[in-house]
Amino acid sequence: MEMDEDELLEPQQEAIPQATPLVATSGASIDTLHKKAALRVSGVAQTTVDQVAKVYKSERLQSVLQSVSEFASQVRSPNDIQGPVEADPEYLLIVEANNLAVDIDNDIHAIHKFVCDLYVKRFPELESLVVNPLEYVITVKELANDISKVKHNPVLQQTLTQATIMVVSVTASTTQGQILEPHELAKLLNACDVALELNQAKTRILTYVESRMTFIAPNLSYIIGAPTAAKLMGIAGGLTGLSKMPSCNIQVLGSQKKVLSGFSQTAVLPHTGYIYYCPLVQETPPDLRRTAAKLVAGKCTLAARVDAFHENSDGSAGRAFLEEIMRKLDKLQEPPPVKAIRPLPAPVEAPRKKRGGKRVRKMKERYAQTELRKQANRMTFGEIEEDAY
Template identity: 30%
Template sequence: MANKEGFNHNNLDIVFKLHKTQRYIDIMNKVEDDLDPIYTYTSIMKELEDFDHVLINRKKSSETGSVLKDDSKYHQMVLECNTLLGDIEKEIGNVHNFIRDECRLKFPELESQVHDPFLYARAVKYTGNHVYFPSIKRRLPEEVFQKVFQACDLVLTLDTSKNKLLEYVTRRMVYVAPNLCGVVGREVAAKLMVAAGSLESLADMPASDVQLLGTENNISLLSSHYSNKFGVAYIEETDVFKTARRDMKMLVSRHLAEKSVIAARIDSARDDPSGSYGRTCLQEFRNKNIDLF
């Protein structure tokens, strides 16, 4: 955390330097290239061909116990993104603490009303260094406010990077965790893995804890990117949960959490690269429990 007394309003990059590190720059460049909105027909077809190649060779890979090069590449990139996501969240927290400490006298009520660092930074930028708002008690010295304004821009930049990383992880989940995707879908699979910290961590979690991922204590990293209702678990965002009868939703949630843990273990060990377990177990659950829906 940035020390206010030792900060002296010097160059923010000296204190908050994650966004200047080569690791951050390299990973974000790769992610942005992959998420480039100018996605030509050729590039789309190339990705489909790559995916078909992975599916065709996964059975052979499973028989030999080897890990496909494509799978390994995507898996490593997702792991790097996941680690960077955690670092970005910490950095956002540190920058937010600096902004909040400097603005506490200027915006005495803002801290209790706006808890999200992204929204707090936007509010500070919107109000500026003026005193015509009723809740603003005083102006900040111009030099201080310029640093606060710069820090707000940094929070917004880091938040944008976080959202891009989350989108990339969601896109690549089918390569990294095909069975988990088969059970809960790509987007929920990405949320579960990021909230747990890694695929391996998810595989080691009790099913009862997986059921709670996404509730109040787990939403900070994902809340500004995904439209997750406060206090609603990610498992509850799956199609199978939404279509379940109201009185059966808890049973469905427990089943999905249990199967998600098993699928994560299989994906971690690369035991079923085809993802057939995930797809099959979900379909079997639907077929055997038609009365639940």
């Protein structure tokens, strides 16, 4: 059957209008994205980084950093303390430095939110791909308006994992962001610099606190080491704040949210903080690390309370706690006891059933072969029977 050329073109002409709504929807989604980005940018348009970072230019930060430089050059021991330790100027400095480290963390998170609101106009997807505040700030500072230089950037190679770099690179090639204006870019880079400077100040404070941990918390340092003890005190706001926490909260101090961007979920370790990554826990077999972290967190809670009351300044309580932890870990790693091979028990033989008695004999006689049947079947030797022929 032949068809006209007009009839052949009819299906094609009917199919063309169906693609129009898809394009319109895509354009509408891009417009919505731009409107949301513009709304977030307008929210911080009149805000400066000095208004967000309260600690950055404060006299408190400068005073603590100056005192840290002065006390860092001195070598002290617990015997140098005369009177209550709370009255010692270096102890007061360490407590203030720990509180300041917490405030610096809060300012870094506030600057991270400020940078996200500014950079959402250029690369809105980056906020969900790089969730760590410092990693996000470093990435934004390196990319700026040129988001194509992700792969071969040496700074990002040291900051982000290869999987994250690959995902960011692929997403950057398809993003619908807009170029930032010069004044917006200048404000953005200034905020990134402030965040990195605050992080350097925090690192300097924690390094000093770590060097004085045997002076402040000898028992806690004996269990998990000075670096981990300094991190716990820094995030808890001092030794007193740490001593008031339950062990379940101390166990997860320092845990971070991890986003694998569609990759395997096997690498995610939820509820793992500083204690989980301390050398004592990492030296145990992988299948016992969670149990070891729970055990260490409980003893760290007790050690922090001992240090908070300034008892056992020689670390003897921490040494006893550590020995108890090691005994329990050794007990957990012991192989199960070998089962004793027991001989099989002698078989119990049931007594044989003896069928007998008057009733049984009568039943056997009833079904037994009669004498007449025996005579009928009997043949005499040497005689010819009647039915032989």
